[in-house]
Amino acid sequence: MRVFGAKELLEDVHAKDLCIGCGACVSLCPYFKNYRGKTAMLFPCTLPQGRCHAYCPRTEVDLNELSVRLWDKPYRGEPIGIYKEIVASRSTTPHPGCLFQAGGTVSALISFALKEKIINAAALTDREDLIPIPRLVTNSEEVLICAGSKFMASPTVSALNEGIAKGFIGMGIVGTPCQMMAVLQLRSNPLGRPDFRDPVALSIGLFCNWSLDTRQFSAYLTDKMDITQIRGMDIPPPPADVMVLKSVDRERRIPLSEIRPFIPSTCFVCPDMTSEFADLSVGMYEGRAGWNTLIVRSQRGADLVEQAVRKGVLQVSDMQAENLERLSRASAKKKERALRMLLSRGLLNAEGDGKRSVMRIPPEVVGKILATETE
Amino acid sequence: MGKATIDFDPFNLIITGVGGQGNVMASRVVGNMIIEKGFHVTIGETFGASQRGGSVMSHLRISTDSGFSPQIPKGRAHMVIALEPTEALRVLKDYGNPSVYVLCNMRPIQFVAVICGDQPYPALDTIIQSIRELSKQAWFLNTTDAALKLGNPILGNIMIVGALVATGLLPLDRDSFKAAIGRVVSPEKAKVNLAAFEQGLTMLRT
């Protein structure tokens, strides 16, 4: 990983409108802060190398390096990444009054991990009206507060950074694919600090095709309804082309066409739909309401799932082949789109003195992804 | 008793320092001491914005005649009293000449540029050497530390007035100080100022 400083972060990311607001650079130091979904630099930092640039998922992300670090295997550009198995899953404990997203797998696993002291804290995402708020939770009751998809970019990695600053080791984090990349870069100790200890004991990534700009989205919804009444958000699978907003007493449907303008352009350079760089990845299960798709990737992820199933907290079942096929195709499509965007903007594999890239992918893998058959 | 005399007419004295060091007070005291001895003095000063960490200078024109400008012409200072080492150099650049005498307090006051790490504070030894090379005679004191022992660092400005008297370059003495300080501060404060003055009298060494 090539590491630079805040000045380069500003040039490479902010000046190019690539910041996704993942929060990896926030709460490391006083210079970066996130407010209502926007990450801003308060003052210039003069250091030539900093954790902000190193962790950022939009600068010098070497996918091969990440793959080797996590799986000891090179990056091959597989649509769904490297995994041990994919199953359907759901929590065995429905909680009335709390709206899980689909199967409630993430909440169940995090709760369980906290109870079993596999992790001692978890960086999750809460919501205040429509603003996603990172939260470092330390007990399972708090986990339920954070249940439910937000569909907006949230600076959740900042909660992890705060936990590290407080001295927590053995934390969990739930986040988007970009956040999983940031966390993995964090775990590699990019500044080579001698006193470094890996603070992350569990990472659960979410499926993500795109997210929404917090400020634009909340301004849009505020015009349409009383946002304090919103209890949950959902985007049903195709052919439905709407977002569903659940209030206490009703549901509202909003055409996706009205919401797509709020997708930050930076989402279109992201090649990862299923959070390939996490212990576990969780998403919707199309066609099966109340269930999740669960991708088990690492050994410690597998161990956790196995324990959770054994203790009756989680229920798993086979994934249908056609669902797997659809997931794979959708993921491959996102990869191809992203690479084309990166290439057209000159953000991939830049070579030469002082030249910096968003991403580095072995050229043969790039070729393979671009050659994928997609409609 | 012979009439007091000055070696040059006008005798051009500059008192310089950083805003907040008591520069104005020192020049008032010296000015009143001069008047006590029957001379005219014109004092030119800048204050206001200079309180906010800027350099300050008082120009004193001591003469048997009144009506000299409150600004000394370039290169014509006879004596420079500096409450801060770098200010001495700054003044000598514009107003110094090979015959100038210098009395300098060596306690640095950091610049914003220095405290924020952009530039180093010049080495004190270099400053001392430069001042020596640029003057006929120079004395280096530590009035701030001595004043701290008396209870207030700002008394350093009065101490240096004592040192000025000890140089013998101006016809000033303890009596003229007592009369002058009485005009400038309240009776309660006069006592500690006198103690500072007395200590200043003993502080000369090259």
Added chain:
Amino acid sequence: MNTLRSRSEHTPRLVMGNEAIARGALEAGVSVATGYPGTPSSEIIENLARVSAGRDVYVEWGVNEKVAMEVAAAASFAGLRSLCVMKQNGVNVASDFLLHLASSGTRGGMVLVSCEDPGALSSANEGDSRHFSRLLEVPLLEPGSFQEAKDITKWAFDLSEEIRNVIMVRSVTRLSHASGSVVYGEMPETKPHAFFSHDGDILDPMRGPVISGPVEYKHKKQQEKLQKAIAFFEESPFNTYTGPDTPELLCVTSSAAGFYCKEALRLLGVEGRVGLLKLGTTWPLPPRLMEKYLRLTDKILIVEEVIPFLEENVKIMAAELSPKIGAKVLHGKRDGFIPSAGELNPDIVIAAVAKTLGMTYGSPAATYTQRATQAAACVPVRDLAFCPGCPHRASFWSIHNVLRMDARQGFVCGDIGCYSLGISPTGFGTLKTLHAMGSGTGLASGFGSLGRFGMDQPALAVTGDSTFFHAVLPALVNAIHNKSEITLVVLDNSGTAMTGFQPHPGLPVDAAGKELIALDIVRICEAMGATVRICNPFYLKETERILLELLEKRGGVKVIVLKKTCALSPERKGKKDFNMFVNPAVCLGDDCGCNRLCTRIFKCPGLIWNREKTVAEIDDIICVGCGVCASICPSGAIQRKEIT
């Protein structure tokens, strides 16, 4: 120790120019003195306030210069002698009233003293208000020495009563703030009785209503008054000539520039060749006097500071006199012999005189200067900074950071006071406009109405507590009434700090420390219909939270009052709230996670960066123990211990 009230003695005393002016007013029997703080004028009112005990002198800091002048004029209309004091900008503020006053005339002697700042040593401009005398047609006097500062001021009251109009006296920093020998005169026994006579005929200047109409009639009367003044000017002892009967060159000058001319001629050794006409009555110029001296030679050098006011008037006179005295060569600012900007000093005048005479003047010890310049090269310029413990540093820290977090390219319109330093690094470059008193809010009111043209940047303004009353009130009314969307930050440090911590209508005391009625800024803004919050700027988190909340609130005028007393006020000076200490083991220094935030960005003079140990330290002599730096330190290395 205040000797302003002393009885006359014949021994000269060491007196500051402003004190001399104050003494001159007292010797003239002034009853009412008003003004607004402004460097270099403030000491005049301060000195008068100190001796105002009893009923014989009433001293008032006006809310602004226009109102101050109106208050002084009222005294004059009621038959008392009055003085009004301000700096150059103040005359601009008062000029609308002054225009009408000059027309209506005065009764008791009234003197306007304008203390100006050539070179802008303590100003945001180097305005010259002498042109107001010509513009508004009132006589102008300029003292050229400390003795004259007293004598001219005293005489100005007599002149005012002779011609029944206000007299303008102009001083500059190098007189007002300089000190020299002055012999005091007698103090009069006065028993003034105020009565405003108004029942008389409309044209009766002493008993009728005081108005500027009928305009043409009154304007003609004004010209006659000027002619009367000229008659006095012809014989005035304040116009002096020194030099030979037949000089090669005539220097014409006024004010402090006279000092520099005198010094220049002496140093060049040309006192036998050059005549020096130092004028104290500079407008209208007395024609017979001018003719007498302009006639002496063909070469004339006019030496003055800021605009070529005297120069232009001398040239007009020279042109009018040319049939009698011949054509003259006149040098000055217009042909570059005297610089067109900045203040003067002896060396500049030496160069101008030498050039006019075709002489060379090498300043002594040129090689010395070279060596000294080299030695001083290592000495950086001392940047102006907020004092240690200044509430503005904390306020701008919060405002700056909030605007960055808000990320909508919001900005702050600045105003006049210590907080004007918010344009520079000490205030984190937060201010983006800076003009006159009250202009920050006026501009913000304008920006806040541009939403209809697509502007979505938050518009903010700052004001101090004194500035709030001086000029911000009307601008705030404008913003609220016109539904402009702005956030006004009132930096309330309980005084007019930049000029020496004078009181203002927000404080319960007057210039002499006596009890007055304090107006409550918070209640005023609430009554006007703004959304108002108040906070201690040293509580950084809370200030930030409130500011973010206010910025998010759409529509209308929001006001946040950040209230914390100035570090130089008598209340706080010399008193530490905390003992501060940096734990070097915890200090991150310039590592990732800090990058020397406290010394590199926050830059309080009480913090020092130790280059060798690469840690921050507290300078115990400079630090005033406000505790704010402990709140910004990311590692908790800066610690504060409350002093009980």
